[in-house]
Amino acid sequence: MSSTDISINHDVNHAHEEHDHHHDQNFIEKYIFSQDHKVIAKQFLFTGIAWAFIGGFLSVLFRLQLGWPEATFTFLEPILGGWVENGKLNPEFYLALVTMHGTIMVFFVLTAGLSGTFSNFLIPLQIGARDMASGFMNMLSYWIFFISSIILFTSLFLETGPAAGGWTVYPPLSALPQAIEGSKGGMTMWLISMALFIVSQLLGGVNYITTVINLRTKGMAMTKLPLTIWAFFLTAILGLLAFPVLFSAALLLIFDRSFGTSFFLSDIYIAGEALSNTGGSPILFQHLFWFLGHPEVYIVIMPAFGIVSEVIATNSRKPIFGYRAMIGSLIGISVLSFVVWAHHMFVTGMNPFLGSVFMFLTLIIAVPSAVKVFNWIATLWRGNIRFTSAMMFAVGFVSLFISGGLTGIILGNSALDIQLHDTYFVVAHFHLVMGAAAFFGMFAGVYHWFPKMFGRLMDDKLGFVHFWLTFVSVYLVFMPMHYIGIAGFPRRYYAWTGFEAFNIFSDMNTFISISAILGFTAQFVFLFNFIYSIFRGRRSSANPWHSNTLEWTTPVLPGHGNWPGEIPTVYRWPYDYSKPGAADDYIPQDVPFSKTQSSNLPQERDFE
Amino acid sequence: MSTSTTLEKPNTGTWDGGNEPLKASYGKLMMWFFLLSDAFTFGSFLIVYGLSRHKHLPYTGDAETFTFSTQWWPIPEKVYNSFPGFHGVDLPLAFVALMTMILILSSVTMVLAVEAGHRMDKNDVQKWLLWTILFGATFLGCQAWEWSHFITGTEQGMLLADGTQIFGANLTVNQYGPPLFADLFFFITGFHGTHVLSGVVLLIMIFINTVNGVYHKRGHYEMVEKVGLYWHFVDLVWVFVFTFFYLI
Numbered sequence: 001m002s003s004t005d006i007s008i009n010h011d012v013n014h015a016h017e018e019h020d021h022h023h024d025q026n027f028i029e030k031y032i033f034s035q036d037h038k039v040i041a042k043q044f045l046f047t048g049i050a051w052a053f054i055g056g057f058l059s060v061l062f063r064l065q066l067g068w069p070e071a072t073f074t075f076l077e078p079i080l081g082g083w084v085e086n087g088k089l090n091p092e093f094y095l096a097l098v099t100m101h102g103t104i105m106v107f108f109v110l111t112a113g114l115s116g117t118f119s120n121f122l123i124p125l126q127i128g129a130r131d132m133a134s135g136f137m138n139m140l141s142y143w144i145f146f147i148s149s150i151i152l153f154t155s156l157f158l159e160t161g162p163a164a165g166g167w168t169v170y171p172p173l174s175a176l177p178q179a180i181e182g183s184k185g186g187m188t189m190w191l192i193s194m195a196l197f198i199v200s201q202l203l204g205g206v207n208y209i210t211t212v213i214n215l216r217t218k219g220m221a222m223t224k225l226p227l228t229i230w231a232f233f234l235t236a237i238l239g240l241l242a243f244p245v246l247f248s249a250a251l252l253l254i255f256d257r258s259f260g261t262s263f264f265l266s267d268i269y270i271a272g273e274a275l276s277n278t279g280g281s282p283i284l285f286q287h288l289f290w291f292l293g294h295p296e297v298y299i300v301i302m303p304a305f306g307i308v309s310e311v312i313a314t315n316s317r318k319p320i321f322g323y324r325a326m327i328g329s330l331i332g333i334s335v336l337s338f339v340v341w342a343h344h345m346f347v348t349g350m351n352p353f354l355g356s357v358f359m360f361l362t363l364i365i366a367v368p369s370a371v372k373v374f375n376w377i378a379t380l381w382r383g384n385i386r387f388t389s390a391m392m393f394a395v396g397f398v399s400l401f402i403s404g405g406l407t408g409i410i411l412g413n414s415a416l417d418i419q420l421h422d423t424y425f426v427v428a429h430f431h432l433v434m435g436a437a438a439f440f441g442m443f444a445g446v447y448h449w450f451p452k453m454f455g456r457l458m459d460d461k462l463g464f465v466h467f468w469l470t471f472v473s474v475y476l477v478f479m480p481m482h483y484i485g486i487a488g489f490p491r492r493y494y495a496w497t498g499f500e501a502f503n504i505f506s507d508m509n510t511f512i513s514i515s516a517i518l519g520f521t522a523q524f525v526f527l528f529n530f531i532y533s534i535f536r537g538r539r540s541s542a543n544p545w546h547s548n549t550l551e552w553t554t555p556v557l558p559g560h561g562n563w564p565g566e567i568p569t570v571y572r573w574p575y576d577y578s579k580p581g582a583a584d585d586y587i588p589q590d591v592p593f594s595k596t597q598s599s600n601l602p603q604e605r606d607f608e
Numbered sequence: 609m610s611t612s613t614t615l616e617k618p619n620t621g622t623w624d625g626g627n628e629p630l631k632a633s634y635g636k637l638m639m640w641f642f643l644l645s646d647a648f649t650f651g652s653f654l655i656v657y658g659l660s661r662h663k664h665l666p667y668t669g670d671a672e673t674f675t676f677s678t679q680w681w682p683i684p685e686k687v688y689n690s691f692p693g694f695h696g697v698d699l700p701l702a703f704v705a706l707m708t709m710i711l712i713l714s715s716v717t718m719v720l721a722v723e724a725g726h727r728m729d730k731n732d733v734q735k736w737l738l739w740t741i742l743f744g745a746t747f748l749g750c751q752a753w754e755w756s757h758f759i760t761g762t763e764q765g766m767l768l769a770d771g772t773q774i775f776g777a778n779l780t781v782n783q784y785g786p787p788l789f790a791d792l793f794f795f796i797t798g799f800h801g802t803h804v805l806s807g808v809v810l811l812i813m814i815f816i817n818t819v820n821g822v823y824h825k826r827g828h829y830e831m832v833e834k835v836g837l838y839w840h841f842v843d844l845v846w847v848f849v850f851t852f853f854y855l856i
Contacts, residue, residue, distance in 0.1 A: 133637075202645055205645075209641055214637060218624075242644075251795075263795075281659065571618055
């Protein structure tokens, strides 16, 4: 046994060193079916950006309806065709818009676009590996995601419309094609698309995990990993354990919809006709869904945690405060994320005692989250702050995470949730804490690692314009939503003008819609900056931010295999910024202690 | 400020990088993590089974006088009591016990194939892989028979309240009890069967590779080990499926 293992190890190392002196590739191998992690990361990024604009555009459409409920939208007819009837948005189309906005943003942008981009790009570069463990599976992961994207995108153009039962697709609404138009073909395509999406996540996830475990360069101990890698590693584990449960639920729902089973259906009358389904439980679907769904919000936010930690430490020119506490809190959040799912279901008639257990577990999450926030602020504290665009978004992230996180403590209470459940308060909460915040993490990542991706810098002035417009409009959109939520304004309602109590909020809704349009428009500043900088941006040096992590030891544009020579060896943790006595205010991870004798701490003298 | 020999050397502990801390190649790790993920898929199906069953009433009367009814969950011994060639004879769980034995045997032969791979004994690997494929395919055949029997039903069938007689089971009607009983049976054993089928396909592929000497030239039979992991996992899942559907 042992003898064969040794031969295997040789084989693996050999295969990875071979990337150095490699063959010419044609266009398709290089840019389309590429197995290079950097190209795959860019593919995820471009697809994610495309999806983000689609998802954002859908939200503008339904904000138009909410902001100006009496207006006629005949000008939308050229785009929406039959979905606009006599200048009014079709109510079922409105539901489809909400559903697709949620699905696209949560899964296709903030899961695939965020961790797909940065896990792929940064894991091999920051741990010192030539590529992912399996480049082929990595490529497969992207292309299966791409097929899944195509299917979901196609469903937008069905005559009966895309899925319309909410991004949570609760049965029986989603299980019965008779229920609404959106539960016909659109729902089937949603489920197929999601099943493929999960396969893609699985292929990506096992790759990220094994790469971090097996391919770290010499000296890169787990406790010397940049926090980004810790975040991506735990995100991948979360995805690996949570997505299969959604896969099960989706398969069972496919059977209920298409093959007449009754897993989630029982004793239903629809249009006066009794269905033969009996014995199933729609609540069961909610349990399965939220067993994925809650870890999913951490799958969305944890990569942003990692990126923000890295950006804040680099641009404060200070070691991250509480490195081990940051790792500990990430692990704590990961574990807790699996035992709180039922806080989405307080009002499903669950046992109040069970509710209080889930409430207790939910509120405990505030502790590791607060540890993280405290550490970011402590890192900023008296730092030598450099206001790059990435830094602005990282600080903005901390702000949004605090504002949104505080309302999480309110919503986690099972008693308060009775009033607030399914109101705009919830919408405001999760958009701040995981929607906008994760977007800010993504922006911070794009601005920060753009030079490594494309060898050029993004424009800082446009970056600031983008930041301030986005930051202000995010707060202008979501702060007022808290108020209308407390007043009981329910989410997903097409029209509220029929309710006397809500008419006083019409001005506020118009205001929110204007802010939303402003926020969406601001993203075109980013898009312009992004595309322009790829071709015309200022050329970057190899380490423009004077950062410590290994990716900045590669050439400006790393080729296939990342390092032209040998992979660097790691001697120190990634946060030696402004170390007293050091020549520069940063010491990259591959600098041995023998070269920094002036700055070594007493315990580090042993390594000299 | 001594300049000792350790000067330029990084740490070399188990988790200090530059090695394989779990002493497993990336391919094997990937298989393990995939199986972990798959365990969650099966786990949630079995939880669905448990909760659905819990929602239905159990049969409380005397086992001798048991009849099929949509009112209660059936007793497994009364449902799975047939054996090919023994028409009309009550042999509770005999056939499924045989199936389970065959699958467990296939795990044994798989272990032998992996062991032969460690010895780099090409002929033995071929032999044991072939046995594993044979047992796996036999298991699938047994399952096909069991399904067709379950679908056809018994001669008595079940008398519904409105006087109609139903025979056998499909995804909407079920002569043995509540429709959900049949739904879950078809879905979960079907999902497991799909896994066995993929396993057999994988085994055939590595068998062909072994015959062609691909692994011998490579210098190790790790691929056999990886497929072996998958095969044992599928067997283990069957033990749980068997327990839930046939024993409890």
